[in-house]
Structures are given as structure tokens and as C-alpha cells.
Amino acid sequence: MSKHPNTDLLSLEPEGLVRALESHFRQRDQPVYRIGQVRRWLYEGLSASIDEMTDLPLSERDALKHFFTLTQLEKARVEVSQDGTVKHLWRLSDGEFVESVLIPTKKRLTLCISSQAGCAMGCTFCATGWGGFQRQLTAGEIVSQYAASRRWAEKHLGDTISNIVYMGMGEPLSNRKAVHHSLSILNQGYGVGARRITVSTVGVVPGILELAERPEQFRLALSLHAPISDLRLRLIPLEKRHPLPEVLSALKRFNESGGKRITFEYTMIRGVNDASELIAPLADLALSVGAYVNLIPFNPIPYQNWESSEHHRIKDFAKNLQRRGVPAAIRETRGQDIDAACGQLRAHTLVQLEGSREREH
Numbered sequence: 368m369s370k371h372p373n374t375d376l377l378s379l380e381p382e383g384l385v386r387a388l389e390s391h392f393r394q395r396d397q398p399v400y401r402i403g404q405v406r407r408w409l410y411e412g413l414s415a416s417i418d419e420m421t422d423l424p425l426s427e428r429d430a431l432k433h434f435f436t437l438t439q440l441e442k443a444r445v446e447v448s449q450d451g452t453v454k455h456l457w458r459l460s461d462g463e464f465v466e467s468v469l470i471p472t473k474k475r476l477t478l479c480i481s482s483q484a485g486c487a488m489g490c491t492f493c494a495t496g497w498g499g500f501q502r503q504l505t506a507g508e509i510v511s512q513y514a515a516s517r518r519w520a521e522k523h524l525g526d527t528i529s530n531i532v533y534m535g536m537g538e539p540l541s542n543r544k545a546v547h548h549s550l551s552i553l554n555q556g557y558g559v560g561a562r563r564i565t566v567s568t569v570g571v572v573p574g575i576l577e578l579a580e581r582p583e584q585f586r587l588a589l590s591l592h593a594p595i596s597d598l599r600l601r602l603i604p605l606e607k608r609h610p611l612p613e614v615l616s617a618l619k620r621f622n623e624s625g626g627k628r629i630t631f632e633y634t635m636i637r638g639v640n641d642a643s644e645l646i647a648p649l650a651d652l653a654l655s656v657g658a659y660v661n662l663i664p665f666n667p668i669p670y671q672n673w674e675s676s677e678h679h680r681i682k683d684f685a686k687n688l689q690r691r692g693v694p695a696a697i698r699e700t701r702g703q704d705i706d707a708a709c710g711q712l713r714a715h716t717l718v719q720l721e722g723s724r725e726r727e728h
């Protein structure tokens with residue numbers, strides 16, 4: 368009979384982890400403090416393997432390995448931008464790739480993590496969207512991006528991660544079970560404050576409503592990019608399934624659930640979504656849910672012949688929004704020399720691979 372696949376310790380929510388370890392160590396007549404030892408190795412020691420848990424007797428490490436596993440990410444590539452942004456491309460156990468990005472600023476070190484390998488949403492401005500969907504990540508694969516990046520940051524930057532954004536590859540709210548587990552693990556296990564964690568979505572309504580129900584004050588970023596339905600349809604195919612008015616009422620529910628902040632992300636693409644007439648509807652949407660608006664210069668992608676709006680136009684947008692009472696800022700583009708926007712490194716790797724395949728034929 369084949370052995371049941373081992374449980375990944377990193378995929379268990381902290382309470383579930385304690386329960387699983389309690390039962391494991393009880394059956395082995397081990398003292399209760401073993402649970403705390405493993406917990407500390409995971410969440411404080413950022414262990415990459417059970418072998419590293421050296422204050423457990425060798426026999427106990429072997430027994431743990433017999434029933435449990437620890438997700439490990441293999442570092443496929445690490446690139447450091449001139450502005451200090453660090454991009455990791457991770458190879459998963461089945462050969463899929465995901466990426467995470469460390470973004471240092473004066474006060475913070477933010478980690479941007481992926482929730483899926485690829486993405487099925489097909490947003491036309493996004494490199495990941497063009498690359499298609501491969502698979503969901505497990506909670507362990509999501510949180511191990513944090514553990515591995517924090518290890519790297521503490522070693523190479525002498526700094527620890529202060530904020531986490533789910534803005535890498537994938538639509539987090541299309542992988543809700545794993546994402547919810549990962550939120551609990553990051554918050555209750557690793558101790559990252561809920562207000563320092565932002566989940567970004569293109570508008571998956573059931574996911575927004577579920578997030579509104581959580582007692583923790585996780586933040587929400589809506590990748591809006593278009594304040595009117597026909598333009599949104601051109602950029603975000605999800606408009607067909609969850610039209611803007613439906614997204615807006617979910618955001619209102621999120622807003623009413625108390626103390627949770629909403630941000631709109633608005634990537635500015637020249638001649639596509641930067642017309643002055645769009646400022647008023649964008650301001651109305653933001654005011655109706657108390658959202659902060661981030662205006663982001665478009666980072667060109669390999670599949671679309673689009674350019675960023677000119678800087679004066681972006682500034683104009685920001686000023687006009689502020690004049691209407693909407694808090695708005697221009698977000699500088701980071702790590703451009705290393706393709707550090709959502710899904711770009713993987714997209715460029717795929718394009719390079721496709722190019723070399725074409726040349727082979």
C-alpha cells in the first residue's frame with residue numbers, strides 16, 4: 368500500500384499545526400514542549416528543513432520527516448535592481464516558477480508575493496495574464512516565499528520584512544482556501560500585523576465578501592485600472608462575470624466591516640485609460656468607499672504595444688483627484704531594470720524560451 372502523502376507543516380494554520388503536532392508527539396510519548404520547539408523553528412527560526420531543528424533528538428527529526436514535510440522553494444534566479452529592489456524567481460517542486468519581489472523604501476521593506484503559478488484572469492495589461500494559468504499555489508508555497516525572502520533579506524540587507532502585498536503572480540481571491548490559510552499563518556504564526564498585509568484583487572466579489580467577514584484588519588487593494596464598465600471590459604475580462612457595480616457593493620460591505628483600508632491601483636496607459644473624462648468617475652468610485660488611489664506608470668510588457676502615460680498627465684490625474692477630495696499618490700515604478708512588475712520576469716523568461724524554440728524549428 369502506498370504511503371499517504373506527508374502533511375506540509377507550512378501549509379497548516381497555526382492552530383491546526385498545534386493539533387497535528389500534539390497528536391504526533393503524544394503517539395510517540397514525547398513531552399508537550401516538543402510542539403513549541405517545532406513551532407519556534409518554523410516561525411522564528413524560518414527553518415527550511417526539518418533537519419535544521421537541531422534541538423529535537425535525531426530520532427524525533429526522523430519521525431517528523433516520516434509524517435510531515437516542509438515546502439522548500441529552490442532559488443532559480445535572484446536579481447538586484449539599481450534601486451535596491453530584489454526579485455526572486457523560485458522553482459517549485461514540480462518545476463513551475465513563481466516570483467516574489469522585495470521592495471525597500473526608507474521606512475519599510477515590503478515583500479510582494481505570488482498566489483498562483485500564472486493566472487487565468489487574462490488582464491490585457493499584465494504579463495502574467497498573457498502567460499496563462501498553470502496551477503494554484505498551496506498555503507505552504509505562499510508562506511515559504513515569505514520565509515525564504517526574509518532569510519535572504521536578513522542575511523543580505525540586514526533588515527526584516529515589514530509589509531506583505533499579495534500582488535505578485537496570480538489572482539489571490541481565485542485561490543481562496545490557500546490564501547486564507549496563508550493569511551492566518553503569516554499573521555498568527557510569523558506575527559506579521561494584519562494591517563501590514565494587503566490582498567490585491569481585480570474584483571473577485573465572493574472573495575472580497577469573505578475577506579470582509581474576517582475579524583483581522585487585512586487591507587484590500589482593488590486593481591481597478593478603469594472606472595467605467597466598457598473600458599474595464601477591455602482591460603479586465605472579469606468585468607463580464609463581476610461588473611463594476613457588483614464589485615462596488617462588495618467594497619462597500621468590506622468598508623463597513625470596520626477599520627479596513629481600501630486602495631485602488633490604477634495603472635496609467637497612454638491613450639487607453641488616461642483621458643481627463645475618466646477622472647470624475649474614478650473620483651466618485653473612490654469617494655464612495657473611502658479608497659486611496661495609487662496611480663502607477665505602466666511598465667511595458669512583451670505582449671502589448673502600450674506605453675505609460677506621460678508624467679505630466681499622471682500628475683494631472685493625481686492633482687485633479689486630490690482637488691475632488693480623493694487621497695491619491697503617484698507610485699514610482701521600482702526595479703524596472705530587472706522586470707520587477709507583476710509576472711514580468713517569468714513572462715520574459717517564457718518569451719526567451721519561446722524565441723529559442725522558434726529558432727530551433
Ligand code: SF4
Nearest residue numbers: 486488490493496537
Ligand atoms: S493583473 Fe493580476 S489578475 Fe490580472 S492577469 Fe495579472 S496577475 Fe492575473
